[in-house]
Amino acid sequence: MDCYECHTVERSTTAVATCRECGVALCPGHLHVETKEIHKEAGLGKTTGGIAARRVVCPTCRRAELSV
Ligand SMILES: [Zn+2]
Numbered sequence: 727m728d729c730y731e732c733h734t735v736e737r738s739t740t741a742v743a744t745c746r747e748c749g750v751a752l753c754p755g756h757l758h759v760e761t762k763e764i765h766k767e768a769g770l771g772k773t774t775g776g777i778a779a780r781r782v783v784c785p786t787c788r789r790a791e792l793s794v
């Protein structure tokens with residue numbers, strides 16, 4: 727599969743991941759990898775700590791999230 731973002735500007739780049747939110751394919755130059763610990767809910771006792779979750783999003787979804 728090719729990167730959707732590159733496809734919109736008529737380039738063809740092999741995708742290495744997909745956006746978790748909208749599912750488009752992304753090349754290394756367009757994906758955003760977020761590694762952060764999942765927020766722990768208060769009052770639910772001990773949760774697994776120190777392990778960061780990974781999440782890949784496309785530029786469009788990232789912009790949308792940052793604008794909230
Ligand atoms: Zn791309």
Ligand SMILES: [Zn+2]
Nearest residue numbers: 745748784787
């Ligand atoms: Zn997306």
